[in-house]
Structure formats: C-alpha cells, structure tokens
Amino acid sequence: MTTRTPGGPTPQDGISRRAALGILGAGTAGAGFAAGAATTASFATQASSDGDPRDAYPFYGEHQAGITTPVQDRLHFAAFDLTSTATRDDLIQLLKDWTDAAAAMTQGREVGDGAVDGAPLLPPDDTGEALGLPPSGLTITIGVGPTLFDERFGLADRKPTDLEPLPLFAFDLLEESISGGDLCVQACAHDPQVAVHAIRNLTRLAFGTARIRWSQLGFGRTSSTSTHQATPRNLFGFKDGTANLKSEEPAAVDEFVWVGDEDQNWMSGGTYLVTRKIVMTIENWDRVSLAEQEDIVGRSKGEGAPLSGSAEFDDPDFELGTTDGGKVIPVDSHVRLAHPTTSGTRILRRGYNFVDGSNALGQLDAGLFFISMQRSPAQFSAVQRSLATDTMNEYIRHVSSAVFAIPPGATQGSYVGAGLFD
Numbered sequence: 161m162t163t164r165t166p167g168g169p170t171p172q173d174g175i176s177r178r179a180a181l182g183i184l185g186a187g188t189a190g191a192g193f194a195a196g197a198a199t200t201a202s203f204a205t206q207a208s209s210d211g212d213p214r215d216a217y218p219f220y221g222e223h224q225a226g227i228t229t230p231v232q233d234r235l236h237f238a239a240f241d242l243t244s245t246a247t248r249d250d251l252i253q254l255l256k257d258w259t260d261a262a263a264a265m266t267q268g269r270e271v272g273d274g275a276v277d278g279a280p281l282l283p284p285d286d287t288g289e290a291l292g293l294p295p296s297g298l299t300i301t302i303g304v305g306p307t308l309f310d311e312r313f314g315l316a317d318r319k320p321t322d323l324e325p326l327p328l329f330a331f332d333l334l335e336e337s338i339s340g341g342d343l344c345v346q347a348c349a350h351d352p353q354v355a356v357h358a359i360r361n362l363t364r365l366a367f368g369t370a371r372i373r374w375s376q377l378g379f380g381r382t383s384s385t386s387t388h389q390a391t392p393r394n395l396f397g398f399k400d401g402t403a404n405l406k407s408e409e410p411a412a413v414d415e416f417v418w419v420g421d422e423d424q425n426w427m428s429g430g431t432y433l434v435t436r437k438i439v440m441t442i443e444n445w446d447r448v449s450l451a452e453q454e455d456i457v458g459r460s461k462g463e464g465a466p467l468s469g470s471a472e473f474d475d476p477d478f479e480l481g482t483t484d485g486g487k488v489i490p491v492d493s494h495v496r497l498a499h500p501t502t503s504g505t506r507i508l509r510r511g512y513n514f515v516d517g518s519n520a521l522g523q524l525d526a527g528l529f530f531i532s533m534q535r536s537p538a539q540f541s542a543v544q545r546s547l548a549t550d551t552m553n554e555y556i557r558h559v560s561s562a563v564f565a566i567p568p569g570a571t572q573g574s575y576v577g578a579g580l581f582d
Contacts, residue, residue: 211350215297219263221569222429223418224576226299227533228407228508230386232348235378235512236355237435237529238363239305239341239562240370248313250369252581257365258302258345259575262358268295271361287364289357296351300358302576303344303433303564318580320424322432322536323565329541330548331558338374338437338560346433346531348510352379374560376437378512378529385508391464391472395440395513395526396555398457399464402472403499405508416506417533426579429568431533434540437514437560440527445555456551458495466495492551503546508533527556537563 211233217225242251261271272278272285309319325340347358356377363372382394383401387408394400405412419427445453450461458476459466466476467487476489478496489496500506510533515526532540547553570576 211297213294213296213350215350216267216295217297217299219259219266219300219570220572224301224430224566224569225266226301226346226348227417227431227510227566228385228413229299229348230389230407231381231384231510232297232299232350233379233381234349234352234355235529236347236352236359236375237378237531238345238347238359238375239373240343240345240363240366241373242308242312242342242370243368246312246369248581251313254366254369255302255577256575258300258362259570261361261365262300262302262576263572265290265358265361266295266298266300268293271365287357287360289360290354293351293354293357296349296354298347298349298354298358300362301346301348301433301566303346303566304577304580305341305343305562305564307340308342315580318424318426320427320565322423322538323563324537326434326537326541326561326563329544329558331553331556332561333557333559334561335559338376340562341373341564343370344433344435344562344564352377376435376514376529377516378514380513382511382513382528383509385510394528395442395515396445396453396457398453398459398461399472400511401509402459402464405506412506413508416535416539417508419535426582427565427567431535431566432537433564433566434530434532434534434537435560435562435564436530436558438528438530439525439557439559441555441557442524442526448555455490456493456555458489458493467493490551492549494547494550494552497546497550498543503543505534505539505542507539507543533566 217229219225264271270286270291275284275286275288275291278284306319306323306325309315309323328334345359345362347355349355349358359375381392383404384391385404385407387406391399391402405416407413417431419430419432421428448456454460454467463470464472465474467489468477468480469475476495476499478489478499478501480488496502510531512529512531513526514529515524517525519525534540567577567579570578
C-alpha cells in the first residue's frame with residue numbers, strides 16, 4: 161500500500177510513478193492481461209499516469225481516489241435510490257459493505273470469498289468477470305445526494321447548505337429518470353470490464369437496500385487532471401480541458417476543490433460532484449465549416465491553440481483586436497465564456513465521451529458525460545450561467561443533471577461516509 165512520503169504527494173494527489181515490475185505501455189491497457197489469481201503485493205504498486213494495467217491506487221486515504229487521480233480512459237457511473245423499506249442501519253451497513261468491496265477491487269482482489277472459492281450451493285460473493293484481470297487503475301468514488309437528507313434516515317440536520325439540486329439553466333431539457341439520486345458510485349479504470357465489474361458487484365451488495373436509478377458508461381476521457389497526461393479530444397474533434405485544474409497545482413486544488421471546515425464538518429476534505437449528460441447533435445456539427453467550428457470553440461482544431469495564439473497552452477488573449485494582427489476570439493465562443501476570467505471561478509473536470517447507439521432517426525446518440533468536482537456546486541453554476549450565450553448551445557442538449565456530496569476518504573477499519581452518522 162502506498163503511503164505519503166514526508167513533503168511528497170500521494171497517488172490521490174494525481175502524481176504517480178511507474179510500477180516497479182516494468183513498463184507495459186499505454187497501448188496494452190485492458191488487453192486481456194491474464195495473470196491468474198493475483199496477490200495484493202503484486203498489484204498494490206504506485207500507479208502510472210499513462211495507463212499501465214497493473215496500476216493500483218490506494219482506496220484508503222485523506223481524500224477519496226477518483227478525484228485528482230490521473231483520469232483513466234473508462235467510466236461506469238451509477239446513481240442509486242434507497243428502497244422504501246431501507247432503514248438507517250441498512251444504509252450504514254451498505255456503506256460499510258461498499259467500502260470493504262471497493263478496497264478489495266481497487267487492489268485487484270475479488271469481493272468476499274470470490275467467484276469460485278465460496279460454498280458451492282450458494283451464489284458466489286464475486287460475479288467473476290474480472291477474474292485474471294489486473295487492477296487497471298480502478299478507482300471507486302462514493303457520494304450522497306440531496307434526497308438522502310429527507311425524513312427517512314434522520315439526517316436532515318446533517319445536510320450541507322450547498323447540497324441542493326442544481327437550478328434549471330438555459331437550454332436544459334432534463335429527463336427526471338436519468339437525473340438525481342440518493343447515492344452515487346463513480347468507477348473509473350483503464351479497462352471497461354474492470355469498471356463494469358465494480359458497479360455490478362456494488363449493485364449486487366445493495367440488493368434489498370438500494371437499486372440503480374440510472375447509470376452511464378463512458379470512454380475516452382475528455383479532460384486531464386495531471387500535467388503528465390496529454391490533452392484528449394471530445395466527439396466534436398477538439399482538444400478538451402486544456403485549462404483544467406491539475407493535481408500539480410495544490411494551492412488551486414485546495415482553493416477550488418476540497419471542502420474546508422465550513423458548514424458540516426463531516427464534509428471536511430471532501431468535495432461536490434456534478435454530472436451533466438450532454439447530447440451532441442453530431443450530424444449537424446459535421447456539416448459546419450472548419451473556420452466556423454474554430455470560432456465556436458475559440459481554439460484551432462489541430463493544435464488546440466487559442467485563436468489568439470499558436471500553441472495549445474498559450475494564454476488566450478481576449479483583448480486582442482483585429483488591428484493587432486492576430487485572430488480575435490469571438491465574444492460568444494466557448495473558450496471565452498468558460499474561462500475563469502469570465503466565470504470568476506475554476507472547477508476540476510473528469511468528463512467522458514459516450515455513444516449510446518443511435519436514435520429512431522438513425523442519428524448517433526452520443527456526446528459528453530460531464531463530471532466536475534468543486535468545493536461548492538455554486539462554482540459549476542457560475543460557469544454554466546456564463547455559458548448561456550455560448551454559440552455551442554446550438555449543437556448540444558443537456559438532458560440529465562445531478563449533484564452529490566463526496567465525503568472525505570476513509571481510514572482502514574472505518575468506512576466512507578462514517579462521519580455523517582457521528
């Protein structure tokens with residue numbers, strides 16, 4: 161198990177080193193690494209930022225993993241509702257069971273007695289589809305939604321002031337069935353089967369206490385949370401998240417991501433997670449000229465540079481005029497409106513592309529499953545309000561919305577969310 165060195169970062173901070181057993185390279189991630197029944201010692205290594213299948217991030221720690229952790233390539237996100245018969249004790253037991261299972265799966269171990277070593281006349285403790293697969297950088301992040309704090313579990317006085325459903329924004333076309341939830345689990349990994357295995361097993365453990373309200377698969381991260389990661393592209397073909405918060409900015413992460421001692425102290429060291437499912441009208445976008453696409457985004461499509469510059473990480477110059485010899489960044493471009501100088505704040509993004517087949521018209525049902533982490537949901541709201549005049553709104557539709565409080569990390573012998581019940 162990796163521990164913090166004096167004055168040094170941990171993998172949760174997003175800084176990692178190559179596994180000691182050697183380099184397989186990013187191209188081998190999730191490619192059927194058949195290692196048999198792996199031991200904890202062989203997998204509990206410090207994780208690399210570019211996707212080695214043997215990556216194993218510690219589950220226990222000051223903060224939950226899957227926040228500043230270098231963004232993996234695959235996602236399975238699930239929101240849960242507690243059943244009508246669930247009690248406060250049932251909820252506590254569920255969080256304990258989830259913590260134990262998550263701690264095992266993130267290290268490449270099976271849940272409980274495993275898929276084949278239990279009693280032959282009983283259902284296995286583990287569903288088995290990850291047998292022989294390495295940890296693949298799996299992180300499991302657990303959160304609680306605003307609806308958990310009603311009269312059911314005696315938690316009304318523990319609800320953080322900031323934990324409220326997001327307001328309705330311009331152009332929202334939200335579907336209730338894929339929004340909200342009492343609980344959430346974010347499973348990220350280099351291998352999609354490892355991520356799906358995590359949600360499947362946690363769902364099985366929740367039987368009788370909670371059921372999935374909605375879930376989303378994602379591929380191809382659309383942001384980076386470490387300077388060691390290359391900037392990815394979204395389904396519009398543009399580099400996405402160039403100016404995202406990075407784990408190598410500890411002062412900024414403390415300011416904009418981690419909750420302090422304000423309000424409910426059980427959230428100290430936690431954060432708030434926002435999800436938005438954004439459908440892209442791909443076919444319409446594909447008929448737009450390159451020049452117009454670049455004006456809408458405010459960046460060049462190839463290099464990813466702001467239109468006022470020449471390299472991806474050049475600071476955008478919003479004061480540049482046509483007489484200065486450069487290309488002006490349009491006032492209604494996405495880059496200008498999303499920039500901290502316009503919105504007044506920063507957020508940590510961990511979004512993913514999705515393609516959910518096609519609709520009845522033969523159009524791709526595809527887009528961005530947006531995820532952001534911030535010290536307060538008000539930060540996201542400020543950015544979203546700033547985007548009300550974004551020209552890109554012509555080509556996207558927000559169809560789902562949710563906000564969850566992410567408690568701090570757990571210590572061994574305790575469980576995620578324990579402070580909520582103190």
